[in-house]
Amino acid sequence: MKTGKTAAVILVLILTIVSGYLGMTYLGSYLKLGLDLKGGAQVRVQATTDVTQAEMDKVMSIMNLRINSLGVTEPTIQQEGNNRVLIELPGVQDPEEAIAMIGKTAYLTFRTFDEAGNQTVILDGSHLASATEAIQSSNRPGAIKTDEYVVRLEFDDEGKKIFADTTKMLVESYPELTIEGALSKGDMRRNIAIYLDEEMISFPFVSTAIPTGDAVITGYSSLQDARQLALLLQSGALPVPVEIVEKRTIGPTLGADSIEKSQKAGIVGLVLVVIFMIVVYRLPGVIAGFSLVLYTVLLMASMALIKATLTLPGILGIVLTIGMCVDSNIIIYERLKDELSRGKTLRASINAGFSRALWTIIDSNVTTLIAAAVLFWKGTGSIKGFAVTLSLGILISMFTAIVYTRFLLKNVAESGMFTNPWLYGGKGAGK
Secondary structure, X not given: OOHHHHHHHHHHHHHHHHHHHHHHHHHHHHOEEOOOOOOEEEEXXXXXXXXXXXXXXXXXXXXXXHHHHOOOOOOEEEEEOOOEXXXXXXXXXXXXXXXXXXXXXXXXXXXXXXXXXXXXXXEEHHHEEEEEEEEEEEOOOOOOOEEEEEEEEEEOHHHHHHHHHHHHHHHHHOOOOOHHHHHHHOOOOOEOEEEEOOEEEEOOEOOOXXXXXXXXXXXXXXXXXXXXXXXHHHHOOOOOOEEEEEEEEEOOOOOHHHHHHHHHHXXXXXXXXXXXXXXXXXXXXXXXXXXXXXXXXXXXXXXXHOOOEEOHHHXXXXXXXXXXXXXXXXXXXXXXXXXXXXXXXXXXXXXXXXXXXXXXHHHHHHHHHHHHHHHHHHOOOHHHHHHHHHHHHHHHHHHHHHHHHHHHHHHHHHHOOOOOHHHHOOOOOOO
16 A cells, blocks of 8 residues: 555545535635525616606616626616616615615716806816726825825816816916915815715815826725715716615515525435445545535635625526536546456556546537537526536536546555455456
8 A cells, every 4th residue: 555645645535525614614605695595685766857768778887887886796777667777786785885876976077166156167077087096195285194085087188188278277377376375265266176966075276287187086084985986987977867766675585495495405416416426436436526525615616706696597507517527527437437347457447537538528518618608698697697607617527527536536546545446336356
């Protein structure tokens, strides 16, 4: 018996068991669940004026952009009637915050003032190219240098020119004004006020001309507040005014009983598959059981890493790929049995079994990946979730079958622990 290979097998099996326990215990809390499994928030918004279909299409497009920016995956956004939109947000942490973001119009304007206090709009959101939150150092005269949260704005070429020309004009037209004097007298002729939905959110004093045409909105208490405004501005203004006519929190559409039954069905199916593999293929069937444990952990970790939303179709995709993972092992093990029946040694049979089964496994899985890609391309909502789960499952099952299973099977045979061909599906005594 070769001690090194025996130790390697035992170590890998222990790591598999530990990772399986940790994965089942902790990974579930990192998975995002869909409306059918966890529930979420439901909002209905309605246009307050007459609206065309083109305007409604734009409303839904902007809503989708805002919701995705909030990190909510697989939302449901659909039109109801001529002027309503139904929005369902799965598993949101703060429904009120999401609802507040949905309902805002985010109409941005930059304005100057004359001596009488009359306003002139110099720029609006149509010239905005991007808006990003940031942290910058404050260098106001007489103030302690501190970090502050801001929103940085970048305009298109026309907007940059207008902003640069305006700041230059203000500096040259009112050289006698200072920031202290302007504040004490309420004189805003050298300020550019920034309005969001007719509410002044900032009125920076133009101390020097800004030739680059860059603008910064200051005065936020946290980076999250700055990020919310940046997301609103980036998503653009709604084409028509809307109001929220209904908002409520909804529970899982499947119900707790259905979810529990689905989990039990998955566990029972997995156990029956493992028993079948052990009865038919003996020792390789035991290795296939460990391979399924590793597959499940890697699939859950991958879904948590990409922040995929798990829905019932996604669970069906997992169950389907478990069967496909076993299919790869069955192809390998049947090849192994064929080689043993021809009188080859155990080591030679294992090598030949894997090499001959390799391209069959790759071909069958590639065709399924093509089908999953088409589902993702043409599908929507939970269908895309199914396609993502199916694709991840196929790739991980190929890894566990071709790499993990081969490593364990070869090292078990070469360690000398089990050399009887009968244990590998063959007959008689081996070498």
